[in-house]
Amino acid sequence: MDEPTRPCCFSRYVRIVARTTFAVVNNLYCVPAYVVWMMALRMVKPICKSLYWKLEGLMYHWLLAMVSMWSWTAGYESKSVLLFRDGAPYFKLYVPVTNLIKSI
Secondary structure, eight states, X not given: OOXXXXXOHHHHHHHHHHHHHHHHHHHHHHHHHHHHHHHHHTTTTTTOHHHXXXXXXXXXHHHHHHHHHHHHHTTEEXXXXXXXXXXXXXXXXXXXXXXXXXXX
């Protein structure tokens, strides 16, 4: 049976640099944009609080989506491991899918 080939070390480091650069650029762009929009929309808050909170929630959701995309590109997905104490779950541990498959 043929074993799967692993990418060479060079391509691994290129991916690491690309992901790190992408995360830094996103932080430098998205977080200040969020702050500026929230400062501009703060004048709406006294007039229509529900609209303000809806827009704030939407924009915050987009920031969280950006962070979850970093996790996805790192190999973390919705796979989780529940740790039990005294028969009840007490901690949910998210592990990279590749490590989870290796451990099974």
